[in-house]
Amino acid sequence: MLKAAGALLVILSCGAMGYGKSLNYSKRLRELEEIQKMVYFLLGEITYRREALPEAMLRVADKSRPPLSRFLLEVSKAAKAYQGERFSRIFALKAREHLKDTSLTKEDLEGFSRLGEDLGYMDITMQENTINLYLEELKREISRTRQEAPARKKLYQALGILAGMFLAILLV
Amino acid sequence: MKQEEIAKLFPAHIRQALLAAHFDMEQVYEIRLRVNAPLILIYQGKEYFLTREGEFSREESQGCFVKAEDLKETLEYVSSYSMYAFEEEIRQGFITIQGGHRVGIAGKTVLEGDRIKSVKYISYINLRLSHQIKGCASPILPYIIKNGRICHTLIISPPRCGKTTLLRDLIRQVSTGSSYMPGVSVGVVDERSEIGGSYQGIPQNDLGIRTDVLDCCPKAEGMMMLIRSMSPEVVAVDELGDYEDIHAIESVIHCGCKLFATVHGSSIEDIKGKPLMQRLVRERIFERYIVLHYQDRAGRVKAIFDERGTSLFDWKRKQGILC
Numbered sequence: 001m002l003k004a005a006g007a008l009l010v011i012l013s014c015g016a017m018g019y020g021k022s023l024n025y026s027k028r029l030r031e032l033e034e035i036q037k038m039v040y041f042l043l044g045e046i047t048y049r050r051e052a053l054p055e056a057m058l059r060v061a062d063k064s065r066p067p068l069s070r071f072l073l074e075v076s077k078a079a080k081a082y083q084g085e086r087f088s089r090i091f092a093l094k095a096r097e098h099l100k101d102t103s104l105t106k107e108d109l110e111g112f113s114r115l116g117e118d119l120g121y122m123d124i125t126m127q128e129n130t131i132n133l134y135l136e137e138l139k140r141e142i143s144r145t146r147q148e149a150p151a152r153k154k155l156y157q158a159l160g161i162l163a164g165m166f167l168a169i170l171l172v
Numbered sequence: 173m174k175q176e177e178i179a180k181l182f183p184a185h186i187r188q189a190l191l192a193a194h195f196d197m198e199q200v201y202e203i204r205l206r207v208n209a210p211l212i213l214i215y216q217g218k219e220y221f222l223t224r225e226g227e228f229s230r231e232e233s234q235g236c237f238v239k240a241e242d243l244k245e246t247l248e249y250v251s252s253y254s255m256y257a258f259e260e261e262i263r264q265g266f267i268t269i270q271g272g273h274r275v276g277i278a279g280k281t282v283l284e285g286d287r288i289k290s291v292k293y294i295s296y297i298n299l300r301l302s303h304q305i306k307g308c309a310s311p312i313l314p315y316i317i318k319n320g321r322i323c324h325t326l327i328i329s330p331p332r333c334g335k336t337t338l339l340r341d342l343i344r345q346v347s348t349g350s351s352y353m354p355g356v357s358v359g360v361v362d363e364r365s366e367i368g369g370s371y372q373g374i375p376q377n378d379l380g381i382r383t384d385v386l387d388c389c390p391k392a393e394g395m396m397m398l399i400r401s402m403s404p405e406v407v408a409v410d411e412l413g414d415y416e417d418i419h420a421i422e423s424v425i426h427c428g429c430k431l432f433a434t435v436h437g438s439s440i441e442d443i444k445g446k447p448l449m450q451r452l453v454r455e456r457i458f459e460r461y462i463v464l465h466y467q468d469r470a471g472r473v474k475a476i477f478d479e480r481g482t483s484l485f486d487w488k489r490k491q492g493i494l495c
């Protein structure tokens with residue numbers, strides 16, 4: 001009886017882990033979409049309003065949700081402090097600091113930090129091209145993630161339960 | 173004006189020197205950075221080298237030495253890491269920053285046809301600090317008000333003689349009101365953000381309670397826009413020069429608005445020598461000409477004339493008015 005209960009618990013925990021992983025996948029999709037929305041706002045601030053980066057980020061922070069809003073506020077604050085750091089470094093450091101607890105992958109974060117490397121560099125056309133290039137990459141990633149989502153989610157959930165069953169057999 | 177606000181626009185070693193210096197920031201007119209040359213400060217109208225310890229020196233070798241990277245870093249700070257946001261200003265050779273201070277730049281120009289597209293290899297920076305001297309226009313007011321109405325006024329002055337400072341206070345006093353007349357609505361077309369020193373659309377300098385400011389707007393277009401939208405009684409602009417400006421002035425005058433303007437020059441004769449301005453003088457558009465000069469300090473009134481060229485004030489006969 002005790003063994004059966006233990007086996008059931010193992011299966012349930014592994015199943016929950018698989019389910020958690022599948023939820024993480026949906027969360028990443030939402031976060032990528034949130035970044036996309038934020039970058040569109042930023043593009044508008046830069047091309048239409050011709051706002052400087054710290055101001056543009058401050059304005060977009062109002063329209064974004066945490067942790068992106070916190071990231072934008074912190075970048076704006078650090079950029080306005082003029083402490084001798086290059087903007088790309090400020091952007092990358094703050095991205096690491098504020099987006100580390102998200103479901104974004106290492107590649108997602110690297111791509112996002114790369115956006116910061118070219119922001120502010122040269123003229124308005126360059127800004128537009130840089131942001132549009134990133135938006136295209138992001139769009140592709142979102143669409144790929146969305147397409148794969150149902151299958152991946154099922155896979156994670158099934159793998160969780162199967163791993164639980166396998167472990168239960170081994171232990172029992 | 174806070175010393176830290178100005179100092180933070182520069183790289184660390186210059187910043188430290190500026191913060192260590194014991195001076196009245198209100199007396200600093202310019203901070204000049206030239207690549208491979210010492211930093212120069214114009215303080216109380218005199219030129220000094222600033223040492224690393226923040227002392228004034230006449231010895232070139234003791235001055236803070238400026239390298240190419242310092243200029244690059246300064247530009248990043250001045251433009252808030254966003255050179256793209258200042259494309260138009262860079263084309264004109266300066267960037268206006270928070271507080272209305274003007275950062276002049278020079279380097280190698282990039283041409284597109286016969287038009288300047290941009291400036292690259294920026295190797296010279298001149299930070300000109302904006303100063304507001306409240307009350308400096310008070311001695312002028314009785315001369316520009318005739319029978320209770322304001323006269324079309326042109327301030328003529330060489331660079332660095334205080335024409336914008338005088339115009340700024342004139343706007344403030346006319347807008348808020350003074351013992352000479354009640355306040356009237358004033359429209360300011362601040363093409364270079366020097367009059368109001370606007371930051372995010374809000375003037376950092378006091379321009380009076382009845383003043384509307386069109387910031388960073390070309391003068392000719394701005395004057396017409398203001399007349400249509402804000403119906404000012406007085407329109408004020410700085411540094412007339414283009415054909416479009418002169419054309420717009422005629423419209424302002426025909427709309428019944430009064431005009432305050434400034435122009436570079438040192439006398440009415442100078443202005444008559446400028447083909448575009450000549451007609452305005454000949455047709456007696458301006459009713460008052462205030463000529464400034466540099467005598468001991470900026471902002472001394474050299475002469476005031478009416479539309480006929482009759483002298484209303486002459487510094488040789490009287491003590492020059494301090495503006």
